[in-house]
Amino acid sequence: MPSTSIFPVIIPAAGIGSRVAAATAKQYVSIGGKTILEHTVQIFLSHNQIGKIIVMLHPEDYTFTTLSIANHPQVMAVIGGCERVDSVLQGLRCIVNFQDPTQFVLVHDAARPCVNAQDITRLIERCTAIAPSDNVCGAILACPVTDTIKKAASTKISSGHSQHFSIIDNTIERSLLWHAQTPQMFRMNELIHAIETGLAKGTKLSDEASAMENCGKSVLLVEGPSSNIKITKPSDIALATFYLSAINKSNK
Numbered sequence: 001m002p003s004t005s006i007f008p009v010i011i012p013a014a015g016i017g018s019r020v021a022a023a024t025a026k027q028y029v030s031i032g033g034k035t036i037l038e039h040t041v042q043i044f045l046s047h048n049q050i051g052k053i054i055v056m057l058h059p060e061d062y063t064f065t066t067l068s069i070a071n072h073p074q075v076m077a078v079i080g081g082c083e084r085v086d087s088v089l090q091g092l093r094c095i096v097n098f099q100d101p102t103q104f105v106l107v108h109d110a111a112r113p114c115v116n117a118q119d120i121t122r123l124i125e126r127c128t129a130i131a132p133s134d135n136v137c138g139a140i141l142a143c144p145v146t147d148t149i150k151k152a153a154s155t156k157i158s159s160g161h162s163q164h165f166s167i168i169d170n171t172i173e174r175s176l177l178w179h180a181q182t183p184q185m186f187r188m189n190e191l192i193h194a195i196e197t198g199l200a201k202g203t204k205l206s207d208e209a210s211a212m213e214n215c216g217k218s219v220l221l222v223e224g225p226s227s228n229i230k231i232t233k234p235s236d237i238a239l240a241t242f243y244l245s246a247i248n249k250s251n252k
């Protein structure tokens with residue numbers, strides 16, 4: 001398949017951002033005069049291999065329609081579900097009504113506004129270059145772990161008040177560990193099947209790749225930069241502000 005094909009992207013933005021605990025849901029926190037969701041959607045609007053952008057919204061989202069991106073012809077808003085995986089599934093079920101279900105779709109968190117266009121292009125190139133004989137069903141951006149990683153064990157220390165502490169059980173070999181990022185790219189019909197199968201079994205699915213893994217499929221890791229952070233904690237807002245201003249400067 002030529003890498004100039006056009007792919008839809010689902011942007012899950014139906015969360016409430018409880019861990020950031022801002023005055024608004026985190027996707028509506030403003031950085032440099034634009035909401036986090038606008039930064040994220042804008043990257044995909046500017047990318048020449050992206051077609052429809054399906055933004056998954058919380059049922060009580062009254063902010064999205066006030067943004068100018070809401071009126072863009074490529075952008076479509078759909079109500080999401082209780083968990084991220086439910087929102088992604090709703091988005092997929094919506095796209096297959098108007099796109100070939102055997103085609104690839106990208107899924108990218110609204111909460112990752114610092115992804116850059118070159119990495120999206122690389123992911124698409126690597127994913128569409130997979131041959132059927134490779135037995136790999138799709139690809140995700142991910143970043144190799146660079147820190148020393150400890151596995152914790154819980155212990156009860158009974159000096160004074162009885163309390164639980166974490167102590168080190170062992171040190172994990174890091175050379176095979178990667179941080180999963182988004183975008184993640186799979187064929188729509190295969191992803192729907194994998195998610196539905198996982199949900200039916202009650203498996204926790206924190207990303208699309210885990211649904212595929214649980215179906216016994218192989219997923220390609222495409223190395224992305226550590227700057228593609230997910231805004232999860234309050235301190236991530238300052239980090240995203242730094243990365244977004246660096247991206248804006250390099251685009252000038």
Ligand SMILES: Nc1ccn([C@@H]2O[C@H](COP(=O)(O)OP(=O)(O)OP(=O)(O)O)[C@@H](O)[C@H]2O)c(=O)n1
Pocket residue numbers: 011012013014015016017018019020026027056080081082083084085087088109110111112230231232
């Ligand atoms: N029911 C949900 C929950 C999450 N998301 C989206 O999935 C992405 C990644 O999830 P996370 O960072 O966990 O976001 P929140 O659920 O909003 O955060 P928290 O867990 O702190 O409440 C976010 O863009 C979020 O809006 C979604 O579309 N639907």
Ligand SMILES: C[C@](O)(CO)[C@H](O)COP(=O)(O)O
Pocket residue numbers: 084109179180181182206207208230
């Ligand atoms: C998909 C994801 O962004 C990969 O890092 C992540 O799994 C989504 O949310 P989580 O709350 O960090 O699991």
